[in-house]
Amino acid sequence: MTKKQRFTVISLLISLSLVLTGFLFTRPGPIAQAQVPIFTPTPGPDGKIIWVVRSNDTLLSISLITGVPVDTLRQLNNLTNDTIIIGQKLIIGLAGPALVTPTLGPSPTPTPILPTPSPRPGSGKLCILLFNDANGDSLRQESEPSIPGGAISISNRIGSVSLTADSDSGIEHKCFEELPEADYTISVAVPEGFNATTNNIYSIPLKAGDETYIDFGAQANSQTLAEAPVLPAEGERSPLLGIIGLVFLVAGVVVAIFAYRLLRAK
Numbered sequence: 001m002t003k004k005q006r007f008t009v010i011s012l013l014i015s016l017s018l019v020l021t022g023f024l025f026t027r028p029g030p031i032a033q034a035q036v037p038i039f040t041p042t043p044g045p046d047g048k049i050i051w052v053v054r055s056n057d058t059l060l061s062i063s064l065i066t067g068v069p070v071d072t073l074r075q076l077n078n079l080t081n082d083t084i085i086i087g088q089k090l091i092i093g094l095a096g097p098a099l100v101t102p103t104l105g106p107s108p109t110p111t112p113i114l115p116t117p118s119p120r121p122g123s124g125k126l127c128i129l130l131f132n133d134a135n136g137d138s139l140r141q142e143s144e145p146s147i148p149g150g151a152i153s154i155s156n157r158i159g160s161v162s163l164t165a166d167s168d169s170g171i172e173h174k175c176f177e178e179l180p181e182a183d184y185t186i187s188v189a190v191p192e193g194f195n196a197t198t199n200n201i202y203s204i205p206l207k208a209g210d211e212t213y214i215d216f217g218a219q220a221n222s223q224t225l226a227e228a229p230v231l232p233a234e235g236e237r238s239p240l241l242g243i244i245g246l247v248f249l250v251a252g253v254v255v256a257i258f259a260y261r262l263l264r265a266k
Contacts, residue, residue, distance in 0.1 A: 043095030122208020
């Protein structure tokens with residue numbers, strides 16, 4: 001082996017030793033990891049989460065950063081391909097309904113409450129009849145006339161009305177008009193010589209517009225019947241009238257005979 005060859009071999013061995021020494025005594029440093037940007041989604045006022053396309057962004061890179069699948073990105077943004085441009089706003093999610101702050105307008109003017117007028121009390125009418133209950137059935141028949149001389153009294157419970165009147169003969173009912181609606185008490189005092197055949201006191205409510213008729217019955221007592229003249233029944237002749245007629249007839253005959261004799265004597 002020549003000197004030149006020996007020198008070359010020694011140089012190679014020295015270089016190999018240096019390389020091995022450097023490998024053994026040199027500690028490898030930490031491996032640098034790729035810096036992945038951290039994306040914090042922030043919804044806008046309308047609830048949409050927007051990604052603004054930057055330089056070198058692709059749908060795949062945006063999907064890797066945001067975690068939203070590429071197909072979802074296409075659907076949310078109506079994309080038919082993967083072409084996007086810088087500054088383009090992509091919807092990457094929805095955070096919920098929009099938070100709309102209502103704009104306060106002018107306060108409505110309240111409608112004034114008008115006072116409700118108090119309804120006026122209405123009035124009614126009461127008509128009272130005191131009739132001669134000849135058959136004593138407490139029901140007024142058409143042939144049973146009114147009785148004069150009875151005392152009629154009308155009053156209400158609150159004391160605002162107190163009226164009196166006399167029953168008259170030939171008048172069907174004694175009417176009291178324009179009476180304010182209330183609860184009324186009606187009473188009738190029958191005249192002397194009669195006995196009541198019905199209740200002589202009634203209490204009734206009178207409403208506005210009412211027209212109420214009340215009949216009170218009374219029957220002549222035995223004393224009154226005894227004092228009353230006996231009239232012949234309809235279709236029958238009275239014996240007394242027959243006697244009186246006969247007397248007038250005899251007197252007429254006597255006067256005629258006397259006049260005839262006077263005439264002959266002349």
